[in-house]
Each structure stands twice: as structure tokens, then as C-alpha cells.
Amino acid sequence: MKLVYISAFFGIARVVSGMCPSYTDYSAVPHGPYSSGAQKIPSMRPPLVCRTFNNPTIESAIRDISSSIKDPDWQQLFSNIFPNTLDTTVAWHNSSAPFTFLVTGDITAQWIRDSSNQVLPYLPYTATDSALSMLVLGLINMQAEELDAYPFGNAFQPPTRSGLKPTQNGIGVNLNVFPKFDNKAVFEAKFEIDSFASFFQVSSSYWRATRDARFIYNEAWESAVSKILDIIVLLQQPMYNGRVLNKPVVGYTRLTSEAKETQFGSGLGNPVKYTGMVRTLFRPSDDATILPFLVPANAFLCVELEHLSNMLKILRVFPDIRDKAMKLASQIRSGINKHGVAMHATHGKVFAYEVDGYGSVLLTDDANGPSLLSMPYLGFVNASHPVYQNTRNMVLSFEDNPWYFDGSYIRGLGSPHTSYLKVWPMAVAMRGMTSDNSEEVKECLDMILASTSGLGLIHESVSVSDGKDYTRSWFAWGNTFVSQFVVDAITRFPGII
Numbered sequence: 001m002k003l004v005y006i007s008a009f010f011g012i013a014r015v016v017s018g019m020c021p022s023y024t025d026y027s028a029v030p031h032g033p034y035s036s037g038a039q040k041i042p043s044m045r046p047p048l049v050c051r052t053f054n055n056p057t058i059e060s061a062i063r064d065i066s067s068s069i070k071d072p073d074w075q076q077l078f079s080n081i082f083p084n085t086l087d088t089t090v091a092w093h094n095s096s097a098p099f100t101f102l103v104t105g106d107i108t109a110q111w112i113r114d115s116s117n118q119v120l121p122y123l124p125y126t127a128t129d130s131a132l133s134m135l136v137l138g139l140i141n142m143q144a145e146e147l148d149a150y151p152f153g154n155a156f157q158p159p160t161r162s163g164l165k166p167t168q169n170g171i172g173v174n175l176n177v178f179p180k181f182d183n184k185a186v187f188e189a190k191f192e193i194d195s196f197a198s199f200f201q202v203s204s205s206y207w208r209a210t211r212d213a214r215f216i217y218n219e220a221w222e223s224a225v226s227k228i229l230d231i232i233v234l235l236q237q238p239m240y241n242g243r244v245l246n247k248p249v250v251g252y253t254r255l256t257s258e259a260k261e262t263q264f265g266s267g268l269g270n271p272v273k274y275t276g277m278v279r280t281l282f283r284p285s286d287d288a289t290i291l292p293f294l295v296p297a298n299a300f301l302c303v304e305l306e307h308l309s310n311m312l313k314i315l316r317v318f319p320d321i322r323d324k325a326m327k328l329a330s331q332i333r334s335g336i337n338k339h340g341v342a343m344h345a346t347h348g349k350v351f352a353y354e355v356d357g358y359g360s361v362l363l364t365d366d367a368n369g370p371s372l373l374s375m376p377y378l379g380f381v382n383a384s385h386p387v388y389q390n391t392r393n394m395v396l397s398f399e400d401n402p403w404y405f406d407g408s409y410i411r412g413l414g415s416p417h418t419s420y421l422k423v424w425p426m427a428v429a430m431r432g433m434t435s436d437n438s439e440e441v442k443e444c445l446d447m448i449l450a451s452t453s454g455l456g457l458i459h460e461s462v463s464v465s466d467g468k469d470y471t472r473s474w475f476a477w478g479n480t481f482v483s484q485f486v487v488d489a490i491t492r493f494p495g496i497i
Contacts, residue, residue, distance in 0.1 A: 020050035023088045024106045027474040030454055037073035039449060044080040044456040045087055052090035057129040058083055058122065068490050073449055074497045078486050080456045084479035085118040086135075092162040093138055095131070099145075100138030101158050105476040108167045109187035111155045112143055113284055114477045116198035117369075121484050123209040136206050137215060143199050144221040150181050151227050152250050154195050154286065155188040174255035176267060178248070190282040191250045193235075194297045194370055196228050200304035204311045213315055222318065225308070229324050232301075235279040236331065238357070239271035252281050260287035260416050273357030276335025284368040285417040291354035291362055295340040298332050299380035300370040305329035336380075341387060346400060350391040351375065364403055365395035367413040367424035367461070369481075376434045383434050396431065407464025410447050414461065418471050422461035425451050426478045429485035438493045445489060445497055448482055458482045 023046060030042035048054065062082055066075045085102065091110075092101040102115040119136050126133040146156040158164035166184050177189045203221070207213055215221050234249045251267030263281050264270050269292040272279055278301060279292040305325045312322035342352045342361040351372050354362040365372040372391050376383040383389075395413065398406045405414050405421050413427035414420070425448050432444030451462045453470050458478035463469035472478075489496055 020046065023050075024474055027106075027455065027457055030456065035072045035076035037071060037076075039073040039077075039452075040454075041073045041076040041080070041449075041452065042454070042456040043076065045083065051087045053086040053093065053135065055086060055129065055131060057125050057132060058086060061125060065487060065490070068494070069486075069497055070495065071449075071497045074445070074486070077449060077452065077456060078483060081458055081479035082121065082483035082486075084457070084483075085476050086122070088474070089118065089476045090135070092158055092164055093135060095134045095138070097141065098134045098138035099142050099159070100135050101142055101162055101164070102139060103476075104155075105474040106472060107155075108164075109155045109157060109169075110142070110146070112147070112195040113154070113192070113198040115139055115143070116202040117477050118480050119202065120205065121480050121487070123205055126206065127210050133206075133210055133212060136202070137212065140199075140203050140206060140215045140221070141218055143202070144215065144218055144224045146185075147195075147199060148220040148224040148227065150179075150186050150189070151196075151224065151231060152179060152189060152191045153181060153186040154190045154192045154282070155186070157183075157185055157187050159185075176251070176253045178251050178267075188286070190252060190286050191280060192282045192284060192286070192297070193232075193278050193280040193294070193301050194284045196232070197297070197300040197304040197370070199224070199228070200308045201300075204304065204307040207311055213311075216312075216315065216317060222321075225318075225321055229321065229328065232278050232328055236274065236276060236328075238274045239268070250281065263288050270356060271358070275339040275355070275357040276331035276333075277339065277355075277357075278332065283366060284370060285366055285415050287366075287415070287417050289354055291356040291360055293335075293340070293355045293357065295336055295352055295355065296365075296370040296372050296375060296378070298336055298340070299375055300378045302329045302332040302336070303379045305332070344390070344394055344400070347390040347394045349387050350394050351387060363394065364401055365413060366403060366417075367415045367427035368417070369426075369430060371395075371413070371427070371430065373413065373427065373434060374430050377430065383436065392434070405464045409465050409467050410451050410462055411464065412447070418461040421464050422469075422471065423451075423464055424461045424478075425458050426460075426481050429482045433485050433488055438496065441489050441493060442496055445486075448485075 035041040062079050069075045089103045091103045101110050104111050104114040157166040169187050181189045252263050253267040254262045256262055269281055272292050277293040277298045280294050306329045309322045309326040312318050339355055344350045352361040353364045372395055375381050381388045395401045398404050403414050405423050410423045412423040414422050428444050428447050432441045435441055453467045459470040460472035460475045
């Protein structure tokens, strides 16, 4: 799969694909010069002419932050990963409109969740850098257009006007999905409520960083938000109305040999009772839920509905949307507290990963965020919350979480998405981000530094016993999230690396 590189500068797009290699290929081979530390981290930024978005403010930030890092290996790794989204994933940017299409890395499609997370590390710089602010504003406008057209999608094709060709989705075949979608516009139609939360998150986070509210006057943004809130209400409802099946809202089935790639009940998911929470068909890993109320995704949605409502309250616009968002947030929070907490035989009261309102619970966690581990990061609870602390002990236990792996190379959360005995470095970073213990944070940093397989980038997952066995050498969300962790760690614990 080849990504067409586009260098965007002062609103002018310059196609340079003829002289630039695919970054999928480039990221799979180490390039010099190497760091002087024990890990010999290579230099993995593409040549300047091949970078998809060049920004002096971020270059200055790299130098400033690196100067606070003593470890030469971490200096090099941070310099590789912090700008990775800008260097490699800005497939199309129209700064005058603005619109921005960000790919997730080695897959030429824009995931709502991934693209939102990919720009979060740059938000502190948007208030003083107009080019960066236009990049993020363009992403919000793009997501609004995508979700307004098809709010059930999790990943989208580039818009026709970008000049980029749609990508064939290798697993987007033998599907029965409703509502129907256009595969020239939608890359993947796995319905995930964290996509809604991520759209709200990047919108309100950008506004808080810049106080730029232009996006809310974009007709597609208001329309997308209204549609999303209506869908949330429908997906709070139980499966049955008395003895009758409620009208289906969304469904997904696929002819496949893997259960995680399709849904129960002819695509509708397993039955639920009303709890206040919102059903979802898929997890943030793009794997099917087993019980439809995914607790960490509901926690994320709750927080971002609160942020959405508060933003609209301060701006004094869209009072109906404002009030509806806050009401839904309250219902979801109540539902989690009443139905999303279970008693564990070893750890006591914990947050469940998935529930159905009937009493069924799934006690586990997944490497992808939103996760149970990430709940303080999301803002749903404080890290000191006793139920969270019990939950943290459970999910970080090889004895009690079937998707926690511990080996000679790395230990941490894995995912059914990458099968057994593979840990996601991104989840190791989340463990560090949610810890106040400097020794634990340092342990997480050390494991991540040793997990790059000599390639100087953050992989999707790595085998617990073999550093050469990994998935995805180019995973932009992982790169930017770990860079967030580094900034967080050196801010809280100066001199830690």
C-alpha cells in the first residue's frame, strides 16, 4: 500500500510522491545516524522534502523538550515519534477552507478515534501557531462532514475533492451492514461509540486551547452533533419493548472465520436492558463487543458530552444540544455507577469491561483506549478512586486478566485484535500516564524504549518474548501517544530520563 505524500505549507500542496519512498517501507528499515546510547535508536523521520506537514513551532518544541531529556536514546526516540503524525500522515490539507485528512499510518484511511488522538499533543501550540490551528480545525471540519454523511462509520475514505483515490478495504467484503453505506466514502462501518466521543473531544479540546469556535458555525458540525445525540438516545433503549423487538438502529455482520469480526444476533449484538449506558457493536480495537455496554467507552462518552455541553454553555449557543448532551452524560454516568461496577473475588469492587444490564459482566481490559486502565486519563474518575484502584490491580494482573501478558521482553495489556502474548506499548504508556509512582513510570519508560525492535518507532504490538515479532512498524497513534507520555513524565518527574 503506497501513501501519496503531500507537503502542505502556507496552504499550498506539493506532491512529491515520485521522489519519496512509501513510509510503510521506510519505517521497516533503520536509518542513521544512531543515538549514542545502549539502544542505538535510529533516525526515522523522513527526509524534509518528504514530510507531509513542516512546522517551525513543532521543530522548536522538539529541541526544547529534548533538551530536558538526558538519555540520548530517549532524545532520539522522542524526536522520531513526537512529529510522526505531521511528518507522515497529513494526506490532504486545504488550509483556506480548512479541511484536513489524516491517515492512521500504514492504512490509508482516516479513523475518527485515531486522527483525534494523533493531534492532541499539538494542541498546546495551536493558540500561537496559525498553521497548526488550521490543521486541527481542518480535521474537525473533515470529521464533521464525514459523521454528518454517515454517523455510524469508524473510518473514512478521502473526499473526492482531495484528488486522493479511495482505498480498497481488504476486510470490507461479504458484509451485511445497516444503515447502508457508500464504500467510496466510508472505509469501514464498524460502529463504535468512542468515535462519537473522539469527535467531541477534539472539538472541545481545540476550543479550550485556542478559544476558536468557528467550527460550531459549520453547518455540518451542528448537524453531525444533532444526529449523534439522537443515535445515542436510540442506543440507550433496551433490545425488547415488552415482548417485541425494538426497531434496529445499526447492525453489522460479515462472513468470516473470526468471531471478533462480526456481531451476534444477526448483527444487532446481544440483548440489553435499559441502564442509561449506550450500546456499541465494536470496541476501540475494531473488535466486536461481547456484551454491548462497553463501560470505558461509555465513560469516555460521558466525559466528552459534559465537555460539549459546557463549551456550548460558555459560548451561549445551541441550548437544546447543550441541555440534551448534559442530560445524556448524567444518565450514562448513573448507568455506569449502578450497572458497570461488579464484585471481583480477589479485588473487590471493580469497573467491568462490558455489561448488559441483565447482570452479565465481562471482567477484563484491552490495550486500546478508551480502556478501564485509562479512566483517570479520560477524566471519568481520579486515579485515587478506590474502585479504579481495585480495577487497576485487576487489569494489571496476569492471574486475573486474560489479556495481560508478562514475558522476558515486555509486560502489559494485549488485545484479541493482535491475538495472544503480544503487548501494546501504547498500553504500557497508559499505565505510566495513570501512575503517581515514579518507579512505575520509569519502568514503563524503560520497557517502551526497549520495544522498538531496533526501528526507533512505536509498534502496535510486540511479542512478550521476541522483540523482532511485532505488528505495524508505522502506527501514528502509538507514536504520538507515547510522546504525550514522555512529556507528561518529564513534567511530573524531572530528570526521570
